[in-house]
Every structure is written in structure tokens, then in C-alpha cells.
Amino acid sequence: MSGYRLYYIDAVSGHIERRREFDADDDASAMPMATGWSTGQPMELWLENHKLKRWDAQAMGRPPTSVTSGACRTQATG
Numbered sequence: 001m002s003g004y005r006l007y008y009i010d011a012v013s014g015h016i017e018r019r020r021e022f023d024a025d026d027d028a029s030a031m032p033m034a035t036g037w038s039t040g041q042p043m044e045l046w047l048e049n050h051k052l053k054r055w056d057a058q059a060m061g062r063p064p065t066s067v068t069s070g071a072c073r074t075q076a077t078g
Contacts, residue, residue: 002047004030009042011057017041027052 001023024030040058
């Protein structure tokens with residue numbers, strides 16, 4: 001098993017917002033796991049110092065596949 005890192009990227013700033021670490025047998029197993037944790041924002045999947053895949057932001061209106069713990073942003077109105 002290898003240790004993978006899934007980075008959630010802020011779509012505006014391009015900075016890493018948070019990271020999720022997980023183990024998978026291989027890249028073929030890690031890719032669908034990472035896809036399942038999508039929140040609709042850009043993501044990058046890394047193994048050691050190798051970027052395996054980048055997902056761009058999904059179109060608004062499409063519900064996220066799942067929601068993970070992390071920062072929650074709200075915007076005041078008025």
C-alpha cells in the first residue's frame with residue numbers, strides 16, 4: 001500500500017485549501033477513491049513527489065459526489 005495525498009485547491013487563489021491522506025494498493029485504485037471525495041473544487045492527486053492527476057472545478061449546479069470535513073466558507077449578505 002502506498003500513501004497518497006489529495007489536495008483541494010482554492011479555485012480563486014490557486015492555493016491548497018486542505019489535504020486528505022489515504023492509502024491505496026496502486027494508482028488505479030487511488031483514482032476512483034479520490035474522484036469519490038470530490039467537492040466540485042479543483043483537486044490534485046499526488047504520490048510522493050509525483051502529481052498523478054488534476055481535476056478542474058466542476059460546473060456549478062452539479063452536486064458534489066461527497067463532502068469531506070474541512071473549512072466551511074459562508075458569505076454575509078446585506
